[in-house]
Amino acid sequence: MNYANVIIDISHEKVDRTFQYIIPEELKGSIKPGDCVNVPFGKGNSLRHSYVISISDKSEIEPERLKYIDSLSDSFNRIQSDYIKLASWMKDTYGSTMIAALKTVLPVKKPVKLKEKKKIIRKLSSEETASLYSEAIRKKHPAKARLLNELVKEEVLPYELVTGKLNVSSSTINSLFKDGVISIESESVYRNPVVPDTERDKAKELSDEQRYACDTINEKTGKYLLHGITGSGKTEVYLNIIEKTIARGQQCIMLIPEIALTYQTLLRFYKRFGDRVSVMNSTLSAGERYDQCLRAEKGDIDVIIGPRSALFVPFPNLGMVIIDEEHESTYISEQNPRYHTKETAEELCRIKNATLVLGSATPSLESYYGAKNGEYTLLRLTRRLTGGTLPDAEIVDMRNELRNGNRSMLSRRLSELIKDRLDKKEQIMLFLNKRGYSGFLNCRMCGHVIKCPHCDVSLSRHNDGRLKCHYCGYETGDVKKCPKCGSEHIRAFRVGTQQVEETVKKMFPQAYVLRMDADTTQEKDSYEKILSAFADNEADILIGTQMIVKGHDFPNVTLVGALAADLSLNDSDFRTGEKTFQLLAQAIGRAGRGEKTGLAIIQTYRPDHYSIIDAATQDYEAFFEEEISYRRLCSYPPAGCMVHVLVTSDDERRALGLATALKKRADKDVAIIGPAPDVISKVSDRFRYGIYIKGRSKESVAATRLKMEEFLDMAPLINENVTFDVL
Ligand code: ADP
Numbered sequence: 001m002n003y004a005n006v007i008i009d010i011s012h013e014k015v016d017r018t019f020q021y022i023i024p025e026e027l028k029g030s031i032k033p034g035d036c037v038n039v040p041f042g043k044g045n046s047l048r049h050s051y052v053i054s055i056s057d058k059s060e061i062e063p064e065r066l067k068y069i070d071s072l073s074d075s076f077n078r079i080q081s082d083y084i085k086l087a088s089w090m091k092d093t094y095g096s097t098m099i100a101a102l103k104t105v106l107p108v109k110k111p112v113k114l115k116e117k118k119k120i121i122r123k124l125s126s127e128e129t130a131s132l133y134s135e136a137i138r139k140k141h142p143a144k145a146r147l148l149n150e151l152v153k154e155e156v157l158p159y160e161l162v163t164g165k166l167n168v169s170s171s172t173i174n175s176l177f178k179d180g181v182i183s184i185e186s187e188s189v190y191r192n193p194v195v196p197d198t199e200r201d202k203a204k205e206l207s208d209e210q211r212y213a214c215d216t217i218n219e220k221t222g223k224y225l226l227h228g229i230t231g232s233g234k235t236e237v238y239l240n241i242i243e244k245t246i247a248r249g250q251q252c253i254m255l256i257p258e259i260a261l262t263y264q265t266l267l268r269f270y271k272r273f274g275d276r277v278s279v280m281n282s283t284l285s286a287g288e289r290y291d292q293c294l295r296a297e298k299g300d301i302d303v304i305i306g307p308r309s310a311l312f313v314p315f316p317n318l319g320m321v322i323i324d325e326e327h328e329s330t331y332i333s334e335q336n337p338r339y340h341t342k343e344t345a346e347e348l349c350r351i352k353n354a355t356l357v358l359g360s361a362t363p364s365l366e367s368y369y370g371a372k373n374g375e376y377t378l379l380r381l382t383r384r385l386t387g388g389t390l391p392d393a394e395i396v397d398m399r400n401e402l403r404n405g406n407r408s409m410l411s412r413r414l415s416e417l418i419k420d421r422l423d424k425k426e427q428i429m430l431f432l433n434k435r436g437y438s439g440f441l442n443c444r445m446c447g448h449v450i451k452c453p454h455c456d457v458s459l460s461r462h463n464d465g466r467l468k469c470h471y472c473g474y475e476t477g478d479v480k481k482c483p484k485c486g487s488e489h490i491r492a493f494r495v496g497t498q499q500v501e502e503t504v505k506k507m508f509p510q511a512y513v514l515r516m517d518a519d520t521t522q523e524k525d526s527y528e529k530i531l532s533a534f535a536d537n538e539a540d541i542l543i544g545t546q547m548i549v550k551g552h553d554f555p556n557v558t559l560v561g562a563l564a565a566d567l568s569l570n571d572s573d574f575r576t577g578e579k580t581f582q583l584l585a586q587a588i589g590r591a592g593r594g595e596k597t598g599l600a601i602i603q604t605y606r607p608d609h610y611s612i613i614d615a616a617t618q619d620y621e622a623f624f625e626e627e628i629s630y631r632r633l634c635s636y637p638p639a640g641c642m643v644h645v646l647v648t649s650d651d652e653r654r655a656l657g658l659a660t661a662l663k664k665r666a667d668k669d670v671a672i673i674g675p676a677p678d679v680i681s682k683v684s685d686r687f688r689y690g691i692y693i694k695g696r697s698k699e700s701v702a703a704t705r706l707k708m709e710e711f712l713d714m715a716p717l718i719n720e721n722v723t724f725d726v727l
């Protein structure tokens, strides 16, 4: 291993490639990828920090033209190099460029100037200042007098107070400065997005199950899966293990899906750790993110809470990563590299010798499979701690409703119960298991569906009567006549939350109803507003999509209705059974969080599907067994490994042609499915063809992916684009 490929000083230089250097004899064997080294660079051959990305035996150009690495650098933070290692792993695992991976793990590309806090400091004695004040009054300099009067009383004044409240101009301040009356000092302040100003909470007396889980995790560095039903006290366990980690002088990263990052959740952490905890979320500016990273690096905070990107906050001595609601799909990045947060956290914890804790009421198949194989230590919390028990759930077969002449979207049983709860002044949640938006338009005569002219998806009609494409943003006026057969019987096929709302309002005019979906949560804070209004008992019924079932505590909710529970089973994805189970289990878990026992009604056209039955009985184990045998049968993950390769082009023939050419690159030990048009065969006028690489091991699938990438490097592409998704 004679040569090192390095990236020069990433934080300051615009770098888009690696440079090769010779490893000097005395450093051979001691330089590893991720190390920070000093190398001569540029015209004057001045020494620059750089990161070793890889090491190789071959020189890329004649060795005579290469320079030597000067030395190993110790002035640079080790952490940084750990994250380079992580980036390199991400590049290999998910197939992206090194730069894209580096940009992901080093979220701060250019330092932003720190906000400055200026102070005005009196340099004279109080008496001297008082006499200057009298002079200013005499000379009729009212602004100067205001400031001097204040300075008689206070030696130090915030600059903002002087220019703001005292209304003194900066030229007046400057003239006092020139006269030597005051000095102006400034200090950098970190922008802290949260201002925790709250009384501290003491730790709760742990239950036996919680105690066991905490003791086990606190005893040994490792990988743990905390499987706890909703309301079983997982957060209390997190608080305990974080506390212990801090006590050991280490720091923690606490990942929570963005949608569950509510003030209510954060408050529990502030109350425990005060300003040693900080939060990172998508509303922070680049400067604020930079501050968070600096604060972490300098040891000003012990805990960072945030969505997946918080994984890359560079703590000096990371002790633990916790991933709450680990089954959530938002933990998979949509940008290149399309990394899985859980796997990436595993790698990070391996590099840093830190503990990884996954928590969920409905673990992903992958994690539970890992626990069964001994990769994770499984810890269970099986009881609710607030006295409430898990709600009962009843399955209602909607086919019977239709047979009995009930055409409403609410079953008779559910309507009765809604009435009962309204009478008792208890709250109700109606969950529509539907990802998309309200009504697409179809013709009742010929069946024609109005689609976006640029994408292969149906347009949906909004309240304002406009038809919109949710993929490309295309908009058009309402259509009154079928463009195919001319019939006027063209209607919006509405299984949206709006229609549920209308139905409910008609049937229960006395009820106050809130609706939460993509349309009602467009504005900033609207999400929190709806939730807190419902929590404050300002409404009887909350209607919504999946947003309403994710981790909120509404103690007065005693009835949950899941409408069209099987709708998500129709998605074309091998994980639909898992997704449906998770959503229903979560929805049911919303009922009976307080003292009163809850009840859930699951309305479905497929009452015998195991995802629905097992969710109703809250039997995760039974669900897992069914689902894993199906995955085994089809070699789907986690029983096998799969990568989705998506080829897009504005020319359909070229898209198909490239997909076919890629297929030919496959090794013998993997199977290739396709090429076939993607589920959505066209978006924004680009055609989409997909193939699947399926294999026994990650390595075999990755090897084929690598061959395809190499092929793409050489292929004469026009404007085709290829992405790889590890499934
Ligand atoms: P999860 O995160 O599993 O949904 P939480 O940690 O939010 O559960 O706990 C649910 C409820 O139980 C909360 O109101 C919490 O304050 C309460 N709780 C948790 N642990 C205890 C405990 N050891 N003793 C008493 N109450 C507890």
Ligand code: ZN
Pocket: 443, 444, 445, 446, 447, 448, 482, 483, 484, 485, 486, 487
């Ligand atoms: Zn028609």
Ligand code: ZN
Pocket: 452, 453, 454, 455, 469, 470, 471, 472, 473, 474, 684
């Ligand atoms: Zn479109």
